[in-house]
Structure formats: C-alpha cells, structure tokens
Amino acid sequence: MNAEARNARWNVLGLLPAQLIMLATLIVPVGIIVLVSFSTRGPYGGFDYVFTTAPYRQILFNEGWTGELEFNPQYLIVVARTMILAAATTFICLLLSFPVAYFISLQKATAKMLLIYLVTLPFWVSMIVRVYSWIIILGNDGVIAKTLHALGLVDNMGSLLFTDTAMLIGLVYSYIPLMILPIFASIEKLDPALVEASHDLYGSRLTTLRRVILPLCRPGMMAGSILVFVPCLGAVLEPILLGGGKTMMMGNLIQLQFGAARNWPLGAAISIVLMAAVLVFLVWRGLRAIRRERAEAAA
Amino acid sequence: MxxxxxxxxxxxxxxxxxxxxxxxxxxxxxxxxxxxxxxxxxxxxxxxxxHWYSTALSNAALVGAVKTSLLVAAVATTLSIVVALMAALVIVRGRQVRFRRASETIVNLPLLLPEIVVAVAVLILFSELGLTSGLLKLMIAHTTFCIPFAFLPIRARLQGMDADLEEAARDLYASGWVAFRRVTLPLIMPGVFSGAMLAFVISMDDFITSNLLNSGGATTLPVYIFSLIKQGVSPQLNAISTLIMIVSVVLATVAFLVQRRR
Known part of the structure; x- marks a missing residue:
C-alpha cells in the first residue's frame, strides 16, 4: 500500500467515530423531529407516522369540534417573547461588554489576567446555582425588597420575581461572559498606533471611538452576539425559575409538550420553528459579514 | 502622564x-x-x-445524585476526549483531508443547535430505539454534546504547535505511533487537559437534556437541585450551592493555571 492511500485511510479512521456519533445522535434524530412534526398525535401521548400539518396549524389556531379554526395567539406570544428577550439580552450584553472589555484591556498584565479569570469564573459555576441565586435576591422576601424596606424607601414593592424583567436580568447574567471574551480578544488585537494616529489627526475621543475602535472590534461583537443570542433563544432555566412558569419562552414550551402536555408533534413543530429562527439569524449574520468584507475589499 | x-x-x-x-x-x-x-x-x-452543611452531606438523595452525575461525567469526558482527539489530529494535522471544513462543522454541531433541540433529538431517538436505561441514555447524550468542548482546546493547541517537531521525530526513524506518543501527545497535553476539564464541567452542569431524559430513574445533580428549588428556597439549598461553587472554583482555577503555563 502506498503512503498516500495509507494517509487517506488514517484520515477516514480518525474522523469516523466523531462523525458517526453526530450522525446517529443528532443528524438522523433531527430528521426524525421533522417527521414527528408532520405526524399525528398518538392516543396516549407519543405519535403515529400519519401525515398531517396539524401540529403547525396548532401553533396559530385552536381547532374546534367541527374542525373550524379559531385564531389563538398564545403560542405566537411565546415565540415573540422569546425573540424580544433574546434580542434585548444580546443588546444589553453588547452595551455593557464593550466598556468592561476595554477597561480590562487597559490594565497591566497581572491585573488583566486576574480580571479575565473573574469574567470566566461564573461560566464554570453551575448554571442552575447562578440562576437560583437571583430568586433569593429578587423574591418577595428577597435581598432587594428587604434593603429597600429597611431604608424606608419603598414600603411594599411586590415581588420582582416572575416578571419579564427578572428573566432579562437572569439571561444577561447567564450569558454576558460569552460576549465579553470575544470583544476583549478583538480589542487586544487592536493596534494602539491607529488610536494615536486618530488623535494626532485631531480626532476627538468620541470620534476615535466611533470611527476607529468600534469598527475594528466588530468581528468580536459579531462573534459575541452569536454566542449570546443562540442559547438565549433556547433558554429553559431562566424562564422557569425567574419567569415562574406562567411567562414561558420557546424552550419551556417545547419541554412542556414532551413532558406534562404529552403532545410530541406540537413539541417537534415548535423545535423546528426554533431551529429555523437560529438558522435565519446565522445566515443573516453570515451574509452581512460577507457583504462587509466585499465592501472593504472594493474600497 | x-x-x-x-x-x-x-x-x-x-x-x-x-x-x-x-x-x-x-x-x-x-x-x-x-x-x-x-x-x-x-x-x-x-x-x-x-448546620445546613451537615444536613446536606447526610442527605442520601443528594449523595445519590452526585454519584450519578460523577459517573455520567466520567464516561462522557473519557469518550468525548478520545473521539475529539482523533478528530482534531486529522482536521489540523492530516494531509489531503477531503471535506475538512465540513468535517469540523459536524464535530461542532452541538454548538450550533440550541440545547433544547439536542435534548429533543436524543429523546426521540431513544424512544424510537426503545432504550430504557436512564444511565445509558445520559451517557450517550452527554458524550454527544461534550465532544465540541473537548475538541476546541485540543484543536487550538495543535494549531499552535510546530509540525516540524513531529517531522523531526519521523526523520529519526520514529514510527507514527511512537512520534505521536513521545512528541505530539506530551506537547498537546495542556489542550487535552483543558478539553477534558471543560467536557467534565459541561456534563456535570447540564440541566436541559438530563431533565428532559429524566425518566429512567437516573437523577443527576442539577436535576435534583431543580426539584429542591421547586419546593422553595431553603438554607440547605444554599449550603449545597456553596459546596458546588467551591468545587467549580477549584476546577476553574486549575484549568486556568494549566492554560496559562505555556
């Protein structure tokens, strides 16, 4: 056997286990999800492979006894809430992360290392514990309510827990390290000479920030937005624990259909909608990046 | 100034x-x-x-959940690191690899899907296969989503490593296996170690998939904690959380220091 053929065989063998695992546990099952989303709900939960588009209709309509369709926005509201919360989380993370990442990058080597360590540390601490900690803070008897009461500022503010605000606080808290790290990396790559050149040419600090620093950090912001937005769309813990189960996001709705509600086809249909949303977002970001590259190449 | x-x-x-x-x-x-x-x-x-630390440590259900989580994480980490190491060696070092980019995307696939979709995928798969062992289901599912976390640090380390060193070993008549074991593996060990730590923590921490699969009697630590939270905030829960955080901080610090040491 010649060296080239042996080489090719090793390449195939090395990749095979990983590819097979992904094929068997993800690629084929995602195909089954598509099938289930077009299947009929079984009499005792589960599903039968009988073609129907009913699961998708159910997302928008209630079906009456005689088959008449009545518009029901309850699931649409969940989808809209998911999109809005994910977008708001990404936006707030972007807004907060840039100054923090910039501030860290200005520190001396040791302080810089320590601060980056502090940013990554929560990522290692159990997600459920971190989300749970906000229940103690935001709850009816929580730290915030007690403090405000003790200061005599607010007598009885009611609980912050189980509101959209609580969910937003929890989502930002969970995912912000994923935004800071890529932005920090792109600030670190920034050539300080460019910033100084802008000042030498009488650019004000604000102009320098807007015209030099921010555009050069765009790749980091883009990467961070993807890392925050995608998991936010599929968030499960924050809405259950901080939203109280009444204000759901798509992740909870899917979980509910495969759990207590026992409506697998509907759960599969919502999963497909969620995957489509992620795909549209990734393609949109990808196209924007390509267009910008072309524009820069042309300039 | x-x-x-x-x-x-x-x-x-x-x-x-x-x-x-x-x-x-x-x-x-x-x-x-x-x-x-x-x-x-x-x-x-x-x-x-x-007091709440002693109640936590003598809580049999908690100890059982910790054991389940440790077992699942140990199996998932071992499998995912072996598979990820093999894939990384081909993707970074292999010559004339066809579909290199596509292969890498497939290895990283769990990162591109929201975790709830991964959870639904394995749930439906196991129900179609008629698999009933809760522990086995968890081990398979965790291995799948740990692979990219094991893969990325190894890939980064391999990319930063000089390929000439391996060539030199081969020139000195080391066989492919000896060159790998004596030259490449020791050099990428920090990457393998970070990958293993990351995979272990991701597995220990997983709630979404473990919760959706939670029917075969195998309850992991996060799923158990979730059931406690549903019963209401309690000081024992705070003690358990603190213990978990101490372990996480130790692991994170070790991983951070290993990565820093070049």
Whole structure:
C-alpha cells in the first residue's frame, strides 16, 4: 500500500467515530423531529407516522369540534417573547461588554489576567446555582425588597420575581461572559498606533471611538452576539425559575409538550420553528459579514 | 502622564466595570452568606451555623445524585476526549483531508443547535430505539454534546504547535505511533487537559437534556437541585450551592493555571 492511500485511510479512521456519533445522535434524530412534526398525535401521548400539518396549524389556531379554526395567539406570544428577550439580552450584553472589555484591556498584565479569570469564573459555576441565586435576591422576601424596606424607601414593592424583567436580568447574567471574551480578544488585537494616529489627526475621543475602535472590534461583537443570542433563544432555566412558569419562552414550551402536555408533534413543530429562527439569524449574520468584507475589499 | 490625559481612556468605563463585577459576584456572595444562616427562613438572619452543611452531606438523595452525575461525567469526558482527539489530529494535522471544513462543522454541531433541540433529538431517538436505561441514555447524550468542548482546546493547541517537531521525530526513524506518543501527545497535553476539564464541567452542569431524559430513574445533580428549588428556597439549598461553587472554583482555577503555563 502506498503512503498516500495509507494517509487517506488514517484520515477516514480518525474522523469516523466523531462523525458517526453526530450522525446517529443528532443528524438522523433531527430528521426524525421533522417527521414527528408532520405526524399525528398518538392516543396516549407519543405519535403515529400519519401525515398531517396539524401540529403547525396548532401553533396559530385552536381547532374546534367541527374542525373550524379559531385564531389563538398564545403560542405566537411565546415565540415573540422569546425573540424580544433574546434580542434585548444580546443588546444589553453588547452595551455593557464593550466598556468592561476595554477597561480590562487597559490594565497591566497581572491585573488583566486576574480580571479575565473573574469574567470566566461564573461560566464554570453551575448554571442552575447562578440562576437560583437571583430568586433569593429578587423574591418577595428577597435581598432587594428587604434593603429597600429597611431604608424606608419603598414600603411594599411586590415581588420582582416572575416578571419579564427578572428573566432579562437572569439571561444577561447567564450569558454576558460569552460576549465579553470575544470583544476583549478583538480589542487586544487592536493596534494602539491607529488610536494615536486618530488623535494626532485631531480626532476627538468620541470620534476615535466611533470611527476607529468600534469598527475594528466588530468581528468580536459579531462573534459575541452569536454566542449570546443562540442559547438565549433556547433558554429553559431562566424562564422557569425567574419567569415562574406562567411567562414561558420557546424552550419551556417545547419541554412542556414532551413532558406534562404529552403532545410530541406540537413539541417537534415548535423545535423546528426554533431551529429555523437560529438558522435565519446565522445566515443573516453570515451574509452581512460577507457583504462587509466585499465592501472593504472594493474600497 | 495622569490617567485622565491618556487618550486611550474614556471616563465612566472604570466605574461601570466595577459595577459589572459587583453584578457578577453579588448573587454568588448572597448564596454563600445565607448558607451559614441558622434560621430556617432564608432571608431572616438567625446567627452563624454550619448546620445546613451537615444536613446536606447526610442527605442520601443528594449523595445519590452526585454519584450519578460523577459517573455520567466520567464516561462522557473519557469518550468525548478520545473521539475529539482523533478528530482534531486529522482536521489540523492530516494531509489531503477531503471535506475538512465540513468535517469540523459536524464535530461542532452541538454548538450550533440550541440545547433544547439536542435534548429533543436524543429523546426521540431513544424512544424510537426503545432504550430504557436512564444511565445509558445520559451517557450517550452527554458524550454527544461534550465532544465540541473537548475538541476546541485540543484543536487550538495543535494549531499552535510546530509540525516540524513531529517531522523531526519521523526523520529519526520514529514510527507514527511512537512520534505521536513521545512528541505530539506530551506537547498537546495542556489542550487535552483543558478539553477534558471543560467536557467534565459541561456534563456535570447540564440541566436541559438530563431533565428532559429524566425518566429512567437516573437523577443527576442539577436535576435534583431543580426539584429542591421547586419546593422553595431553603438554607440547605444554599449550603449545597456553596459546596458546588467551591468545587467549580477549584476546577476553574486549575484549568486556568494549566492554560496559562505555556
């Protein structure tokens, strides 16, 4: 056997286990999800492979006894809430992360290392514990309510827990390290000479920030937005624990259909909608990046 | 030159960063603080006590959940690191690899899907296969989503490593296996170690998939904690959370130091 053929065989063998695992546990099952989303709900939960588009209709309509369709926005509201919360989380993370990442990058080597360590540390601490900690803070008897009461500022503010605000606080808290790290990396790559050149040419600090620093950090912001937005769309813990189960996001709705509600086809249909949303977002970001590259190449 | 006249500094960034770190660590501090509360009601301070730590450590259900989680994480970490190492060697080092980019995307696939979709995928798969062992289901599912976390640090390390060293070993008549074991593996060991740590933590921490699969009697630590939270905030829960955080911080610190040492 010649060296080239042996080489090719090793390449195939090395990749095979990983590819097979992904094929068997993800690629084929995602195909089954598509099938289930077009299947009929079984009499005792589960599903039968009988073609129907009913699961998708159910997302928008209630079906009456005689088959008449009545518009029901309850699931649409969940989808809209998911999109809005994910977008708001990404936006707030972007807004907060840039100054923090910039501030860290200005520190001396040791302080810089320590601060980056502090940013990554929560990522290692159990997600459920971190989300749970906000229940103690935001709850009816929580730290915030007690403090405000003790200061005599607010007598009885009611609980912050189980509101959209609580969910937003929890989502930002969970995912912000994923935004800071890529932005920090792109600030670190920034050539300080460019910033100084802008000042030498009488650019004000604000102009320098807007015209030099921010555009050069765009790749980091883009990467961070993807890392925050995608998991936010599929968030499960924050809405259950901080939203109280009444204000759901798509992740909870899917979980509910495969759990207590026992409506697998509907759960599969919502999963497909969620995957489509992620795909549209990734393609949109990808196209924007390509267009910008072309524009820069042309300039 | 004073800090203010440095053209690279912007007013307000410093205080904002301080506030940010308070936001990041205040919740953790609150949990740790109230775990020492003698009072049964969490937010009413009743004096210092280690009582809730002893109740937590003698809680049989908790110990069982920890054992399940450790077993699943150990299996998932071992399998995912072996598979990821093989894939990384081909993707970074292999010559004339066809579909290199596509292969890499497939290895990283679990990162591109929201985790709830991964959970639904394996749930439907196991129900179609008629698999009933809760432990086996968890091990398979965890291995799948741990692979990219094991893969990425190894790939990074391999990319930063000089391929000439391996060539030199081969020139000195080392066989492919000997060159790998004596030259390549020791050099990428920090990457393998970070990958293993990351995979282990991701598995230990997983809630979404484990919760959806939770039917075969195998309850992991996060799923058990979730059931406690549903029963309401309690000082014992704070003690358990604090213990978990201590372990996480130790692991994170070790991983951070290993990565720093080049």
């Amino acid at each position: 004073s800090g203010n006249s440095d053209v690279r500094r912007y007013p307000g960034f410093g205080p904002l960063s301080v506030l940010f770190f308070v936001y990041l660590y205040l919740p953790i501090a609150v949990v740790v603080f109230y775990s020492f509360n003698a009072n049964r009601i969490v937010a009413n301070w009743g004096g210092f006590s280690l």
